Amino acid sequence: MSRVAVVTGGNKGIGFAIAKGLCRKFDGVVYLTARDEARGLAAVEHLKKEGLKPKFHQLDVTDDSSVNTFKKYLSDTYGGLDVLVNNAAIAFKNDATDPFSIQASETVKVNYFSLVRVSEALFPLLRPHARVVNLSSSAGHLSRIPGAELKARFANPDLTQDELDQIMREFIEAAKTNSHQESGWANSAYSASKVAVSALSRIQQKQFDKDAREDLVVNAVHPGYVDTDMTSHKGTLTPQRGAQAPIYLALLPKNTDIKGKYIWHDNTIIDWVNDPLPTPY
Ligand code: NDP
DSSP states (O other): OOOEEEESSTTSHHHHHHHHHHHHHOSSEEEEEESSHHHHHHHHHHHHHTTOOOEEEEOOTTOHHHHHHHHHHHHHHHSOEEEEEEOOOOOOOTTOOSOHHHHHHHHHIIIIIHHHHHHHHHGGGEEEEEEEEEEOOGGGSGGGOOOHHHHHHHHOTTOOHHHHHHHHHHHHHHHHTTOTTTTTOOSOHHHHHHHHHHHHHHHHHHHHHTSSSTTOEEEEEOOOSBOSTTTTTOOSBOHHHHTHHHHHHHTOOTTOSOOSOEEOTTSOEEOTTTSOOOSOO
């Protein structure tokens, strides 16, 4: 059976560049997935014109039925999965007029709870030596949490996924009454969602370490400040450069020590709890 890699939100930006890079470097089939079939197929056609051979499957990370359909397809067709890049995410623009409560619930729904949904669905398919890459952000470093008590909850090495889910539900509730800052959060829904992705990656690695399958690895990554729609093209790095660290993590060699870590765009390992946030981002 072929080895299989999957990239979520692969139709544009960093996800597209990751899919492209994996087509070149990964020894197996690469699935560029997208929530919108037309945009996904257009992206696949674009890569085919460059002589690459990605495959396409529809995947809306917020939609149980879409996720389950894709899971069944992978299971029936390949019987497993070797690389999962959880890239899909949203960010409200700085000048968005949506109330903060809506920004909080939508952002955490897509960036955190949908990443959980995809992981829970697809992790049972992971084969030994599988690599999972969770796209976090410089905004997902623990230092982005101002409140000492909240920070300690995130930093707790024994934090469980249920507790983390609960913390994120508390954020959404606090945002409804605009009391999130009193509860220790920064005034950024995106940052809250990405801190959760970083914390989740630590928890997922602990689960992998107990798994019967050998050498399952997950890391969180800050791809750099990248010129994409998300940054309104203000980012300084090209999408190809932004894809560099995610691709490195997707292709980590067998029995690597780099697992459950928070990785900077230059591939350095940052201590998520104790290191200061590197600058520039
Ligand atoms: P873009 O906004 O350019 O692309 C986001 C991708 O996610 C698009 O393909 C989008 O699809 C997809 N997506 C959004 N919602 C869903 C959904 N429900 N189901 C499936 N796909 C979805 O962002 P970037 O390429 O800049 O960001 C990629 C990742 O890197 C994100 O996780 C982001 O948070 C992270 N990141 C980016 C940084 C940057 O500087 N750009 C910095 C730090 C982290 P569609 O086209 O349909 O909307």
